[in-house]
Amino acid sequence: MNPEKPIIPASTLPPLPDWRVWWRQMRPHTLTASVIPVLIGTAMAMSHTAIHLPLFFAMLAASLLIQAATNLFNEYYDYKRGLDTPESVGIGGAIVRDGISPKTVLCLAILFFFIAILLGLYICANSSWWIAVVGLVSMAVGYFYTGGPYPLAYTPFGELASGFFMGPVIVLISYYIQAGTLSRDVVLTSIPVAILVGAILLSNNIRDLDSDRERGRKTLAIRLGRPKAIQLLAGMFAAAYLWTIVYALIIASYWFLLVLLSLPKAVQAIRRFRGKTKPAEMMPAMKSTAQLHTQYGILLMAGILLEGFIIIN
Numbered sequence: 001m002n003p004e005k006p007i008i009p010a011s012t013l014p015p016l017p018d019w020r021v022w023w024r025q026m027r028p029h030t031l032t033a034s035v036i037p038v039l040i041g042t043a044m045a046m047s048h049t050a051i052h053l054p055l056f057f058a059m060l061a062a063s064l065l066i067q068a069a070t071n072l073f074n075e076y077y078d079y080k081r082g083l084d085t086p087e088s089v090g091i092g093g094a095i096v097r098d099g100i101s102p103k104t105v106l107c108l109a110i111l112f113f114f115i116a117i118l119l120g121l122y123i124c125a126n127s128s129w130w131i132a133v134v135g136l137v138s139m140a141v142g143y144f145y146t147g148g149p150y151p152l153a154y155t156p157f158g159e160l161a162s163g164f165f166m167g168p169v170i171v172l173i174s175y176y177i178q179a180g181t182l183s184r185d186v187v188l189t190s191i192p193v194a195i196l197v198g199a200i201l202l203s204n205n206i207r208d209l210d211s212d213r214e215r216g217r218k219t220l221a222i223r224l225g226r227p228k229a230i231q232l233l234a235g236m237f238a239a240a241y242l243w244t245i246v247y248a249l250i251i252a253s254y255w256f257l258l259v260l261l262s263l264p265k266a267v268q269a270i271r272r273f274r275g276k277t278k279p280a281e282m283m284p285a286m287k288s289t290a291q292l293h294t295q296y297g298i299l300l301m302a303g304i305l306l307e308g309f310i311i312i313n
Contacts, residue, residue, distance in 0.1 A: 027068075027071045031068070032294040033067065034066070034067040035063070036297030036301070037174065037190070038170060038171075038174045039174075039301050040171050041171040041173065045174070045179040046178075046308055047307075051178055052178060055127070056174075056178070058119045059123060061115075062116045062135070065113070066113070067142070067166070069139075070143070072108055072112065073142065073145070074145065074146045075105050076102055077146040077151065117135075126177070141165055153219070154217045154218060154219070158220070160198065163194035163195060164194060166193075166197045167194025167195070168187060168190040168194055171190035172186055193300075195236050196292065196296055198236065199292075199293070200286075200290050202220065203233060203285060203289040207285075208221075208279065209222055209229070220232075230273045233269070233270065233273070237269070241259065241263065244256055244300070245257065255302075255304075255306040256303040258303045258306075259296050259300050262292055265291055265292040269285050272285035272288055273285040
């Protein structure tokens with residue numbers, strides 16, 4: 001017979017985590033990865049049509065919820081696979097460090113997906129039901145990034161998948177639900193956004209390279225090794241700038257060159273990575289990479305709006 005479990009007085013139970021713990025699980029410094037593509041796609045539509053604000057806010061909320069749910073699935077499955085420990089560096093690990101129930105984390109992720117689906121139904125009803133297919137595929141990728149028997153996070157393709165779905169896919173949907181059509185220019189403008197979203201994930205994998213290798217992951221950073229992965233990160237930054245510069249020159253839209261104002265942040269990110277081997281030492285470099293994506297995206301959006309204002313007037 002199993003001994004009865006001791007009754008623990010309620011007064012001795014650990015307090016529930018406050019809102020700051022939950023906020024950290026949203027990975028707030030990375031949430032702009034879902035905000036910026038929506039802003040850029042909407043900004044490009046503004047030169048062609050009046051913006052439907054309820055659709056804009058629905059798209060923005062759905063994108064944020066899908067990314068937040070993906071982060072929570074990542075939290076849950078990292079715990080289930082033993083990747084998170086109390087000593088883990090970063091803002092994840094709330095289950096092992098802050099006492100959050102794994103079931104609570106999983107249920108919250110599912111709830112976010114459910115709300116995103118409801119928002120998606122509203123978006124589809126006011127645009128096209130084909131968006132439902134794209135949205136469901138995006139959600140599936142978010143889940144299978146760390147969920148399922150063959151997590152995408154364990155492969156070298158995480159950066160490619162995140163860049164594609166949080167770059168061109170979100171930008172194009174945000175543009176389409178406003179303009180009712182697609183455009184080659186929108187696709188071309190979304191490419192550097194995709195590159196910089198992938199760069200955020202690569203910076204995370206560079207930081208976690210040693211622990212990921214020990215746990216059997218085969219990320220792109222592990223395949224390349226830390227020095228070459230940092231070189232690739234620098235190359236991705238350069239490619240994003242070069243793409244926009246060439247595109248701006250071809251279409252004679254020089255307002256796009258405003259993105260060059262974010263160049264110091266790119267240099268800062270690479271400098272903060274070089275020579276570092278400990279995860280805690282690389283946290284500032286990760287933060288700089290996420291900030292670069294934000295700065296670049298806001299400046300690109302500003303260039304799009306200024307160009308559209310000149311065309312209209």
